[in-house]
């Protein structure tokens with residue numbers, strides 16, 4: 415498969431190259447951990463790759479109570495931030511769930527979101543943390559809540575030429591991410607459960623991965639958890655509701671029934687981890 419490689423120096427140049435794609439189309443290239451496999455397998459055949467490697471998005475900043483994660487920051491750099499395990503334990507655990515150390519030296523959050531996989535380990539915790547996504551495109555910059563970007567597997571609501579520039583989450587929030595998979599690394603999760611506790615009502619955000627078509631928040635589960643310290647009965651009802659209403663399917667990784675049992679167990683554990691002692 416032949417393609418040309420462009421290495422833009424600015425976001426504006428990258429957007430222009432992506433929007434003015436030659437016949438065959440263009441694809442943005444971040445870490446390449448998904449894209450290069452897709453090209454190799456013939457799932458996509460772009461005639462131009464646009465490297466995001468020289469763009470000023472390999473950054474991590476704290477600003478006004480937010481953590482702003484540059485789209486091309488390797489996940490390994492995020493995981494090494496000394497404040498992350500204490501300030502956002504759920505995000506820390508989710509990042510470390512992705513692949514292996516070697517993979518995380520290349521893989522990025524922008525690529526994970528753009529790929530929008532049902533079994534992503536990052537999307538559930540980003541949804542629970544109420545992440546917002548900053549985009550740049552032919553019509554300029556915009557910011558939108560993550561759920562408005564996610565459309566389906568490998569599908570987002572980005573317009574042609576639009577790139578993810580950064581992801582914004584609260585700088586601190588009690589949170590947890592628990593997952594289950596057959597092998598501990600370089601495998602894909604069967605189910606991922608993310609919870610985050612807010613200071614004010616509504617207190618809880620709960621999101622799942624391993625659901626179809628993309629990871630999603632479960633508002634009916636969140637509604638059951640109406641206190642910062644839900645008792646055993648509320649936790650049990652929430653676990654049962656998550657198992658009941660999540661849109662699971664049977665695939666090569668797990669059966670629908672197994673996923674339902676897993677999610678109830680992991681949600682009970684995650685809520686106990688984050689509940690006020």
Ligand SMILES: Cc1cc2nc3c(=O)[nH]c(=O)nc-3n(C[C@H](O)[C@H](O)[C@H](O)COP(=O)(O)OP(=O)(O)OC[C@H]3O[C@@H](n4cnc5c(N)ncnc54)[C@H](O)[C@@H]3O)c2cc1C
Nearest residue numbers: 442444445446447448449513522524525526528534535578
């Ligand atoms: C062996 C292996 C194990 C894995 N394990 C896990 C796992 O445990 N959990 C998990 O969640 N994922 C896993 N993955 C998937 C993968 O590593 C992640 O999805 C990764 O975060 C993708 O980031 P990337 O930078 O490599 O994206 P790339 O491969 O460079 O790009 C992926 C897609 O996103 C687009 N894109 C990239 N960056 C941007 C941007 N800034 N704006 C717009 N579009 C963009 C590309 O055009 C492409 O379509 C695994 C992959 C492999 C190969």
